[in-house]
Amino acid sequence: MSITQYNGSAIVAMTGKNCVVIGCDKRLGQQALTVDMNFEKVFRVKDKLYVGLPGLATDVQTLHDRIRYRVNMYDLEEERAIQPDNLAHMISNMLYQKRFGPYFCEPIIAGLTEKDEPYIMGMDLIGCLSSAPDFIVGGTASDNLYGMCEALWEPDLGPDDLFRSASQALLNAVDRDAMSGWGAVVHVITPEKTETYHLQGRQD
Amino acid sequence: METQIGIRGDNFVVLLSDKIVAQSIVKMKHNQDKMKQLNKNNVMSVTGEAGDVDSFSEYIEANIKLFGLRQNRPLTTSECAYWTRGTLAEALRSRSPYNVNLLIGGFNPNTKKSSLYRIDYLSSICEVPFAAHGYTSYFAYSLMDKEYRKDLTKEEAIKLAIRCVKQLDHRFLVGQPGFILRVIDEEGIHTYDSQPILENGQRSFNFVNVANNVVVSEA
Numbered sequence: 001m002s003i004t005q006y007n008g009s010a011i012v013a014m015t016g017k018n019c020v021v022i023g024c025d026k027r028l029g030q031q032a033l034t035v036d037m038n039f040e041k042v043f044r045v046k047d048k049l050y051v052g053l054p055g056l057a058t059d060v061q062t063l064h065d066r067i068r069y070r071v072n073m074y075d076l077e078e079e080r081a082i083q084p085d086n087l088a089h090m091i092s093n094m095l096y097q098k099r100f101g102p103y104f105c106e107p108i109i110a111g112l113t114e115k116d117e118p119y120i121m122g123m124d125l126i127g128c129l130s131s132a133p134d135f136i137v138g139g140t141a142s143d144n145l146y147g148m149c150e151a152l153w154e155p156d157l158g159p160d161d162l163f164r165s166a167s168q169a170l171l172n173a174v175d176r177d178a179m180s181g182w183g184a185v186v187h188v189i190t191p192e193k194t195e196t197y198h199l200q201g202r203q204d
Numbered sequence: 205m206e207t208q209i210g211i212r213g214d215n216f217v218v219l220l221s222d223k224i225v226a227q228s229i230v231k232m233k234h235n236q237d238k239m240k241q242l243n244k245n246n247v248m249s250v251t252g253e254a255g256d257v258d259s260f261s262e263y264i265e266a267n268i269k270l271f272g273l274r275q276n277r278p279l280t281t282s283e284c285a286y287w288t289r290g291t292l293a294e295a296l297r298s299r300s301p302y303n304v305n306l307l308i309g310g311f312n313p314n315t316k317k318s319s320l321y322r323i324d325y326l327s328s329i330c331e332v333p334f335a336a337h338g339y340t341s342y343f344a345y346s347l348m349d350k351e352y353r354k355d356l357t358k359e360e361a362i363k364l365a366i367r368c369v370k371q372l373d374h375r376f377l378v379g380q381p382g383f384i385l386r387v388i389d390e391e392g393i394h395t396y397d398s399q400p401i402l403e404n405g406q407r408s409f410n411f412v413n414v415a416n417n418v419v420v421s422e423a
Binding site: 028030035039 | 289290293296297322324326327328329330332339342344345
């Protein structure tokens with residue numbers, strides 16, 4: 001088993017009409033043993049910009065610390081809020097700096113641009129960016145998430161419908177994955193506000 | 205093969221660890237205290253590779269004490285835990301990583317709340333109600349899942365720890381003969397030593413408060 005699957009995770013980001021959703025499961029394990037049921041993997045960067053970090057838990061935490069540091073430095077140096085595409089390239093660059101001893105984490109960025117257009121971006125563990133018009137998934141449940149998202153995603157969904165599609169995709173994907181689950185957190189990002197929902201999933 | 209358990213209550217934390225230092229199949233020492241008192245109300249229990257355990261835990265202990273002296277304020281439990289994680293994470297990606305598993309428990313006198321942090325050798329940290337490391341986790345987690353309550357009293361938490369140890373002694377191939385248990389609460393740190401007893405022909409343990417010889421038993 002790959003080291004990226006050691007702790008278990010599931011993250012999904014979806015685009016809608018002037019809105020995006022990003023969600024993750026809450027499990028932290030050590031292989032098959034569950035250690036914590038309240039371990040979130042999606043982090044706020046700005047009000048309308050979130051980053052999901054599926055992969056090895058230690059690198060999730062280290063990367064989150066480093067991203068926070070770099071974004072704060074960006075704020076101070078540039079005196080303007082960082083945009084989603086800037087963040088994607090910043091993280092991609094951070095990952096490629098460790099090309100031959102990488103962080104075992106495949107970040108997913110979700111947010112709204114200055115013009116309130118939805119933005120999602122994924123990358124591999126050495127920072128190779130990959131964009132998609134519809135959804136990006138990651139973690140040990142990614143195969144299941146691809147299937148669920150392929151079935152549930154539609155173009156131009158509003159925030160409520162998008163929340164529903166993403167939540168159902170996430171909950172049903174983790175139920176068929178032994179390494180992730182124990183509830184989920186979903187962030188719905190709209191131009192007006194960002195709302196966070198904690199979902200009760202199967203507790204087994 | 206080493207035992208390490210932590211249980212958090214509302215205003216106290218119980219930490220338990222075994223006392224054996226082993227090299228290969230030989231027990232080299234039977235009375236090793238595997239916990240470090242970081243300051244007045246924070247304790248860290250450490251297991252892992254013999255040399256790493258000593259050098260890492262002494263480094264952490266000394267630096268946290270130094271911070272307390274310099275800033276004239278003790279570090280809180282979360283500060284201890286996250287600083288320790290940072291140090292371990294930095295070492296993880298260096299030429300000399302430390303192979304240590306940690307539990308950090310403590311009481312915050314300002315908020316009157318306790319907390320327990322679990323850090324593994326990869327330095328992933330999580331704040332949990334109860335925790336164990338290594339082979340112990342296969343025996344202790346199921347029992348703690350079943351018996352843990354948010355409103356556990358100090359005595360109940362110690363009894364739960366005793367039940368874990370009893371199960372371990374009963375089911376685990378590599379049983380340990382003795383344990384040290386610490387309770388961290390508002391008054392400070394209380395240390396208990398184990399005392400093996402026979403209960404219907406089966407071995408169990410009582411825990412004796414080292415300061416006043418008060419005995420806590422499962423029954």
